[in-house]
Every structure is written in C-alpha cells, then in structure tokens.
Amino acid sequence: MSSQEHYGSRLPYKFLVGLVALVIFFLEAPLIILIIQSFTAESYLAFPPPSYGIRWYKEVLTSEDWLNSITLSLTIAAVVTPLSLVLGTMAAFALDRGPKKLKHGLQTIMIAPMVLPHIVLGLGLFKMALQLDIDDSMLAYIPAHLTITIPFVIISVGASLQTFEQSLEEAARSLGANRFWAVWYITLPIIQPALIAGGIFSFIISFDEFIITFFLTTFQRTLPIEMFSTLMYQVKPSIAAVSTLTLAVTAFLTAMLILRGQVTSGDKVIK
Amino acid sequence: MSSVELKSIVKKYGAVTAVASIDLSVESGEFVTLLGPSGCGKTTTLRMVAGFIRPTSGTLSIGDIDMTGVPPHQRTVGLVFQNYALFPHMTVRKNVEFGLKMQKVLTSERGPRVQEALELVQLEALGERMPGELSGGQQQRVALARALVIRPDVLLLDEPFGALDKQLRDHMRVELRELQQKLKISTLFVTHDQDEALSMSDRIVVMSEGKVSQVGKPTEIYEKPQTRFVADFIGRSNILAGKVENKGKTINAEGLTLPNKENVIGGDEGVSVMIRPECVEITKSDSKATSSSADVKGKVTASIYLGSIVQYSVQINKGPNLVVTQNNTGSESLKNLAIGDDVDVSFPDSAIYILPG
DSSP: OOHHHHOOOOOOHHHHHHHHHHHHHHHHHHHHHHHHHBBBBBSSSSSSSSOOSSHHHHHHHHHHHHHHHHHHHHHHHHHHHHHHHHHHHHHHHHHSSOOOHHHHHHHHHHHHHHEEEEEEEHHHHHHHHHHOOOOTTTHHHHHHHHHHHHHHHHHHHHHHHHHHHHHHHHHHTTHHHHHHHHHHIHHHHHTHHHHHHHHHHHHHHHOOOOOOHHOSSSSSOOOOHHHHHHHHHHOOOHHHHHHHHHHHHHHHHHHHHHHHHOOOSSSSSOO | OOOEEEOOOOEEEETTTEEEEEEEEETTOOEEEEEOOOOOSHHHHHHHHHHHSSSSSSEEEEEEEEEOOOOGSSSSSEEEEETTTOOTSHHHHHHHHHHHHHHHHHHHHHHHHHHHHHHHHGGGGGTTTTTSOOOHHHHHHHEEEEEEEHSSSEEEEEEETTSOOOOHHHHHHHHHHHHHHHHHEEEEESSSOOHHHHHHSSEEEEEEEEEEEEOHHHHHHSSSOOSHHHHHHHHHEEEEEEEEGGGGGGEEEETEEOOOTTTOOOOOOOOOEOOOGOEEEEEGGGGOOOOOOSSSSEEEEEEEEEESSSEEEEETTTTEEEEEEEOOOHHHHHTTOOOOOOOEEEGGGGOOEOOOO
C-alpha cells in the first residue's frame, strides 16, 4: 500500500511491476525451459516435453564419463577453494597492512586476472604448462584456477579488512596474544562473512571454469568441458539434466551467500 | 621501585619528531596523567609503553626490567582504548577471559579470576551478554575488567572517557580513581581534558610539541605553572607582560601596577604575570561599596553566562583587558552587571603569580 501511495497513482506502479516481471522473465526463462526439458522421458529435447520422467538424471548419474568429469571438477574446486582462501586472505592482509605506496600497484597486478580476457590468460597458461610438461593434470588446473579465484578473495576480504577496527588486534596483543593469535582469534572470526563469500565465489568460479581449462586439457575432462564436447556430437536431454544439476549446486551456494549476507549485515548478531 | 620508567625516549617519523626526548616515571601505585593538546605526543608515548611503537632512541623499563624492544604480548600492561576495542564476537566473560587464555592460565583458575574482575567493575550479572548489547559505560567497565584481569604491571588508559557523555564521564572518573586506589595499580592515563587530569592524578605530565612542559601535582600545575604554555593550557588565565619598576618594589604589568612581593629582578625582557580570572573580584563602581585595597577601575566589555559562573571581560583604565569570572551566587550586584558598566576591580596579592623564566 505504502509504495502505491508513494507513486501517487496506480498506473505507473502497475507499469513498473509489469516491467520488472518482463525483465525477470527474460532472465530466467531460458533456465526454466532447460529445467523443464531435463525431466523429459523422450530421447530428444522438446519443449514442452510430451512426457515426464527422471530417465536422463539416471543416465547421467550412472554414466562413467559424466561421473568422472563431475568428480574431476569437484576435486579441483575442493582443492582450489581452501588454497584460494589462504593465499587470497594473506594477499589481502599484505595489501591492507603493507606499505601504502605499493598498495595500488600491487592490488592492480593481483586483481588483473579477474578482468583480463580469459582466452588470453588461457593461451599464456597453455604455453607455460607445455613448457613445464604439466598440461592435462591437476598441477596445471589448480594454479590456473587460482589465478582467477584469488582476486575474488582479495576483494571480499580486502573490503572487510578496510572496515575492521585494528585496535581490536592491538587489544588482543596487549593481552598476551602474538600477532598470529591476535589475527586467528580476533580478526578472522570477525571477517568470517567475507571469508565465506570468498570461499563460495572461489568454488563456483572453479567449478564453472571453461575457457582456461580448455587450453590445458587433452584427455581429461572437467564437467564444463564434458558438457561442451557432448554438445559437439549430439544434443541429448542428458545435457539438460547435467545443466540442471550444475545450476542446483551453484544456486544453493549463491543462496547461502545471500542468506549469510542478510544475517551478518545487521552486525553484532554473529554468535 | 618505579613501575614504568622512560629515559630520553625519542620517536621520529622520518623528519617529523613526534616525541622529543622524554623522561618520565610512574612510581608503584601512582596515577600519572599525560595531558596535552592533540598532536603533543602523549598517545605516541603511551603506545611506546604498550609496545606498539618502537622508540627511535632511549630506554623504557617496566617493573625495573628493560622492555625497550620487547613486543606488546610479552609485556604485562593492561590497555584500555578510547573505543574500548571489545571483541564483538565474544561474550563479556570471554572478553575478560581472553588475556588469561593467552597467558595459558589453567582453565580451572580462569573462572574465579574472571568472576573477580567482573565483580570489581560490578558487571557480574552481565557476563553472558555480547558487547553490542551493553551501554557505553558498561562497555567501558568491561574494557577495564579485561585489562585488570591479567594483573598488569601498569594500567594504560588512552582517553578512555572520550566517547561517554558528560554525566557518565564524571561518574566514571570517580569510579576509576577509587578502583585504582583500591588496587594500588600503577596507572598511566592519557587525556586532553584538564578536568580529568586535575581531578584524578597523583601527578600530571603536561606535554607540548613532543616535549614535557611540566611535571607536578595537580595543585602545582594549576597554581604554579612553570611555563607560559602550561599557564595558558590549564584553566583560564590572564597573562600580562610586566616590567620591574620603582627600584624593584613594583611591577608594571601593561599599565597595571602590582606589588613585587617575590622581589623578582626581571631582565630587559621583563616578566610574565599570571592572574587567574576567578581570583579577581569586581563590583559595580556606583554601588558605594567600601573602597577596596587596590583602587583599580575598569569597564565591562563583554560577559558570557556559563551557568555556575559568569565570565566577564574587563578593560582596566589605562591598563590591560582582564578576564574575570564570578561565581553565580544569584547576588544582586552580579546580576546587575552589564556591558559598559564601570567596575571596581580587586584581587589579593596572592593572586599575582610571576611565571618563571
């Protein structure tokens, strides 16, 4: 009611609602169509599906190719996430506490991979991996993913450190904690929301990464690459089922992120 | 035995000297205040005692042990910050317990000690609260309990009342001083508020531009300032440029003739004479009061009503402009004083203080 009163007339308000609905529809429609198609019982993709079932989910979850690629992607993301958090947090501390003169230059360099065209990054990493003879292996994927996940941690933790009251650390140190324990017991728990955000970002980005990984693989296939190569041969409903599964994981993690943000933004409620 | 001793401590940041050779001691059980305007180096000095800033040169000892290069966590100092710096993610009890945990005090011993500290600041009922749920004064007390529970060699307080409103500040002032005297804990207190310094301290160290201007008891600082800076900074004061005249018997202070009771000689550059505004008495000239000892007359040029006192500017005939404060006792003579009124001005000889140097 209050928003209607605010706009004075019902017409512009209705117009606004319609506009928002339209935008949401265009954003979400492809996803919704994909999800519905994934539950088809037929052997081809059609919308709307003539019949429904979970046939393609069964197929995906019993197919060795799909399971291998899912496992590989999850394994990479599971290694990348903690490494990304530790390295990114350390970098964020260095930028926050280090010499002010160097801060801007260093930050730009460290965040650059985030905005650099991934195809350029992939090409460079490909040449490097070949030289070191580590292509088509975890030794290549993990550092490659780290280059693009670490900037997200640096940004989220860095922002959090900027508003962190450093006298809290000093208080801890005056009470007998050395620098490490002061950070461990005081700073990290307080910036925890930023750490969780950075971790979730790292996981999603690594799990979803295609371009750079594509340069580095020969026989091994991460989930996005398996999806891409399947599409090259045929368009089967299994691809819709895998997409829906991926979407579910990503959506779940993003939802956690958003909920987390709501919980902690009313600060001092952290228990 | 002194709890804290600073010898020729210097702190430079590049070409900027924050603290220029300070000597300072806090005796056992003593309450010492570092008082000065912002930027005078008082907080830098406190942070050097806490160990967060390393002096450029000089030595610093705590409990007669050289601590100059020792990191903060290896010094037993209790520190209370202006913003309290309570850990927002821990309960009051956990906040207070933190220091004991860091110092590896046995778990069984921690409980009673935390309880004791909370009782000391009358917060035993609020142990399970989060800091965000407490009022400013309560947070202040938690910070104090947290600093005291580790039984520090010295308690360091950095403008601890800055964030409180005036009523609470006055209350906490009394409470802190009582607690300090009860525990006989050596305390170094930093403030720019002279009322806090005068009311709480055993000794005050007045600082200006990185140097110590004067060290003394509150009465000495107020009544016998050693430098013009101290005379100016502490309280209101009239400082007049004087010349010794009449074969050394009188001092001519900007046209006001004063007795030279201390027989100062005064070189070519003369002397500075201080008269506190509250020592000066003014009465309306036409009130036909008994002629006062000093037959000085003046005219009121401004008056500021401050509640308990009224502050006047009085232009002395053929003399200086004096700031005069009168207690607002509600007396008629005071109420009737208006700008432009002629007044008789008097002050006892004891109100005349010659600044050394």
